[in-house]
Amino acid sequence: MKKSLLVAAAVALLAGLVLAGSGTAAPAKAHATFTAALVSDIGKFNDKGFNEGQLAGLKRAGKQLGIKTLEIQSNSSSDYLPNLTTMVREGANIVSAAGYLLAPTLSTVASQFPNVDFTITDDSVKGADFAKAKSVKNIEGLVYASNQSGCLVGYLAGEMAKAKGGKQVIGAVGGIEIPAVDDYIVGYNYCAKLADPGVKVLVGYSQDFVAQDKCKTVAQDQIGQGSQVEFQVAGGCGIGALNAAAGAGIWGIGVDVDQYSLAKNVLTSALKRIDVGIFTADKQAKSGQFKGGSDLLFDMKNNGVGVGKISPKVPKGFITKMNQLKAKLISGKVKVPVAKGSDLLGLLPGAHVGPTH
Amino acid sequence: MTNHAQPLQETHWAFQPKAIAVAGSILGLVAFWSALPPFTVRSPLVPVLIGVLAIAAGLWAVTRGTRRLGWGAIASGVIGLGLGLLATRSSSGNLHVVFAADLVAQVFVFATPLTFGALGGMVSERSGVVNVGLEGMMLMGAFWGVYGADKGGTWVVGILAALAGGGLFALLHAYWSIHLRANQIVSGMAINFLALGVTGYFFEQLYGNQNIPSGVSTVPNVAIPGIDHMAYLGPAIGDLNLLIWVGVAFVPLSYFILFKTPIGLRVRACGEHPRAADTVGINVYAVRYAAVVVSGMLAALGGAFLSIGFGGGSFTENMTEGRGFIALAAMIFGNWRPFGAWGAALLFGFSTALAYRLPVYSSSAATLFQVLPYVLTLIAVAGVIGRSVPPAADGQPYVKQ
Numbered sequence: 001m002k003k004s005l006l007v008a009a010a011v012a013l014l015a016g017l018v019l020a021g022s023g024t025a026a027p028a029k030a031h032a033t034f035t036a037a038l039v040s041d042i043g044k045f046n047d048k049g050f051n052e053g054q055l056a057g058l059k060r061a062g063k064q065l066g067i068k069t070l071e072i073q074s075n076s077s078s079d080y081l082p083n084l085t086t087m088v089r090e091g092a093n094i095v096s097a098a099g100y101l102l103a104p105t106l107s108t109v110a111s112q113f114p115n116v117d118f119t120i121t122d123d124s125v126k127g128a129d130f131a132k133a134k135s136v137k138n139i140e141g142l143v144y145a146s147n148q149s150g151c152l153v154g155y156l157a158g159e160m161a162k163a164k165g166g167k168q169v170i171g172a173v174g175g176i177e178i179p180a181v182d183d184y185i186v187g188y189n190y191c192a193k194l195a196d197p198g199v200k201v202l203v204g205y206s207q208d209f210v211a212q213d214k215c216k217t218v219a220q221d222q223i224g225q226g227s228q229v230e231f232q233v234a235g236g237c238g239i240g241a242l243n244a245a246a247g248a249g250i251w252g253i254g255v256d257v258d259q260y261s262l263a264k265n266v267l268t269s270a271l272k273r274i275d276v277g278i279f280t281a282d283k284q285a286k287s288g289q290f291k292g293g294s295d296l297l298f299d300m301k302n303n304g305v306g307v308g309k310i311s312p313k314v315p316k317g318f319i320t321k322m323n324q325l326k327a328k329l330i331s332g333k334v335k336v337p338v339a340k341g342s343d344l345l346g347l348l349p350g351a352h353v354g355p356t357h
Numbered sequence: 358m359t360n361h362a363q364p365l366q367e368t369h370w371a372f373q374p375k376a377i378a379v380a381g382s383i384l385g386l387v388a389f390w391s392a393l394p395p396f397t398v399r400s401p402l403v404p405v406l407i408g409v410l411a412i413a414a415g416l417w418a419v420t421r422g423t424r425r426l427g428w429g430a431i432a433s434g435v436i437g438l439g440l441g442l443l444a445t446r447s448s449s450g451n452l453h454v455v456f457a458a459d460l461v462a463q464v465f466v467f468a469t470p471l472t473f474g475a476l477g478g479m480v481s482e483r484s485g486v487v488n489v490g491l492e493g494m495m496l497m498g499a500f501w502g503v504y505g506a507d508k509g510g511t512w513v514v515g516i517l518a519a520l521a522g523g524g525l526f527a528l529l530h531a532y533w534s535i536h537l538r539a540n541q542i543v544s545g546m547a548i549n550f551l552a553l554g555v556t557g558y559f560f561e562q563l564y565g566n567q568n569i570p571s572g573v574s575t576v577p578n579v580a581i582p583g584i585d586h587m588a589y590l591g592p593a594i595g596d597l598n599l600l601i602w603v604g605v606a607f608v609p610l611s612y613f614i615l616f617k618t619p620i621g622l623r624v625r626a627c628g629e630h631p632r633a634a635d636t637v638g639i640n641v642y643a644v645r646y647a648a649v650v651v652s653g654m655l656a657a658l659g660g661a662f663l664s665i666g667f668g669g670g671s672f673t674e675n676m677t678e679g680r681g682f683i684a685l686a687a688m689i690f691g692n693w694r695p696f697g698a699w700g701a702a703l704l705f706g707f708s709t710a711l712a713y714r715l716p717v718y719s720s721s722a723a724t725l726f727q728v729l730p731y732v733l734t735l736i737a738v739a740g741v742i743g744r745s746v747p748p749a750a751d752g753q754p755y756v757k758q
Contacts, residue, residue, distance in 0.1 A: 046565060047568070048568055204713075205723055211673050218713060221459075221463075239671065240669065
């Protein structure tokens with residue numbers, strides 16, 4: 001009797017040790033397979049821009065940080081909710097939502113998984129999109145000063161139009177009239193007029209981020225009105241605007257990622273380093289430095305926005321002048337306005353509202 | 358009865374009620390046009406006077422028995438007068454933006470898929486098979502068109518692939534509705550959903566990661582020498598896509614074939630009275646099969662225009678976005694006739710092109726303007742303007758006895 005008790009106690013002790021051992025081992029194992037996930041918006045990962053750029057950032061994080069990565073594509077807006085929860089269920093430690101379109105869904109999902117980190121591209125957790133959220137403690141906003149990159153390409157566009165002479169008209173094709181789009185255009189308009197005070201900036205919206213023919217139509221309207229440069233701010237749809245510009249023999253300007261090789265006659269691209277944003281957030285989360293409830297600002301100063309490859313046909317003098325302007329943006333001497341309702345207000349030093357045309 | 362209305366004395370053709378009514382319809386357009394560039398008359402009196410003249414011509418024609426055309430002239434006069442008045446109130450700067458010459462080019466761009474679709478629907482329905490599947494056949498044309506152009510290296514292969522894709526689905530529709538005598542509406546809807554799934558699946562499988570590569574061969578534009586640099590005609594028709602011209606050419610061609618050749622007579626006979634056609638030795642099944650397949654190929658050309666014509670070598674899921682249904686409405690609006698259907702397609706094209714330009718007046722209403730073509734479709738299908746008469750045996754499967 002006593003003997004058997006002793007055995008039982010020994011077994012219990014052993015089992016306890018084993019259990020305790022596995023208990024401490026489990027988190028270590030989870031840490032080894034830190035998982036970062038990305039959910040696309042309806043633009044999908046093959047948009048040659050916004051979503052594809054973020055996916056590149058995720059892949060880079062996987063390679064350089066040695067973490068596991070998961071990506072899932074949203075084919076319609078009804079996919080946002082299941083996709084976000086699927087990523088959590090598959091063990092993601094950080095889930096990135098690729099754009100403001102996911103904001104309403106994320107604001108309800110995030111508080112249900114308090115132990116998972118979330119990021120949202122192009123949106124502020126302090127903005128209106130998250131005003132009704134129960135908690136934003138585990139969401140980080142990745143906000144880009146796209147007005148600054150819009151500014152630099154606008155400056156080049158203005159210089160090119162001035163050099164060409166004749167009617168001074170340039171255009172911008174936006175997807176939908178929202179702050180994330182208009183920040184680019186406001187900067188474009190502001191700095192085009194720095195280069196060429198007499199330039200007229202035409203602004204049109206295709207009401208779409210996917211269908212190329214719609215952006216092509218809007219761009220052709222503007223080209224018909226004498227536009228010399230077409231700036232696309234409409235994701236995959238905007239490739240149609242670049243094609244329209246190429247077809248008419250005028251300049252096109254790409255957006256978000258370097259779109260130099262997507263069409264003929266691309267002057268340059270207004271970059272938003274969405275890949276850097278995802279990479280930075282994943283790195284933070286892995287090292288336990290994730291700052292939920294706040295926004296990360298990516299601007300000219302920290303190389304979060306910029307200008308892509310510039311056509312060799314652009315005179316060197318213009319590029320030099322543009323780089324001088326860039327230095328002024330970094331030092332804060334020139335303060336580029338932002339769109340009405342922009343998340344950059346109160347985040348970017350000296351941000352103030354300006355017109356789109 | 359017609360004898361009774363006929364005056365004894367032969368009147369000159371220009372004074373026939375029909376001619377007057379047509380002139381009235383044109384006057385209605387002129388009433389609107391007078392206030393637009395390049396004329397840009399600023400006095401409201403001009404469009405009002407011309408509009409009243411158009412209404413008077415319409416009334417005159419209606420009292421002399423030319424109801425349909427007469428009422429058309431009256432409607433045209435009222436609309437022309439109203440729009441003309443509005444235009445004289447608008448700033449001329451905005452008018453020059455909205456009604457620039459390149460608006461004509463855009464009308465053609467938006468009307469072309471509808472033209473192909475409407476002509477396709479007409480061919481099928483004239484033979485007695487309702488084709489609600491136009492949308493799906495168009496979508497097949499759009500996807501396989503760009504696939505063929507990409508893999509085949511030239512747009513010619515793209516067009517052939519589009520024809521094959523659209524034709525294949527049309528064959529399926531024909532088999533279901535002619536052979537199996539299924540409900541043709543149901544079969545057509547099945548085609549639409551099937552096409553949506555099939556193109557979406559293959560797009561995801563073949564181009565999922567990369568999308569369509571840039572630089573896919575596309576149907577070229579036709580620059581007409583002499584015209585392409587002219588002041589107004591240049592931007593309007595000087596540099597249009599080849600498929601636009603093909604679409605325009607198909608209108609008189611299909612009229613000629615349907616109404617002036619024995620083949621057309623056979624097709625129409627199968628649509629009006631298949632038993633009679635059968636008794637005179639026409640193979641109703643063969644004619645209907647052929648008509649439906651041709652119909653699918655025409656719709657597919659419209660789809661190919663979207664992807665490798667104006668679309669510049671791109672594809673997006675559900676790219677047709679209901680254009681097949683609008684084409685169907687254009688066909689009904691055009692009373693199952695080529696020129697009528699084309700006119701309706703141009704009207705829808707005009708309203709779509711206009712919707713892109715009207716935000717000049719109010720950018721906040723931009724999304725609202727986009728419903729313009731759909732509202733017009735509703736009006737057309739609801740039969741507000743004239744009653745359309747489909748072929749008598751349209752939608753009825755034929756059972757050989």
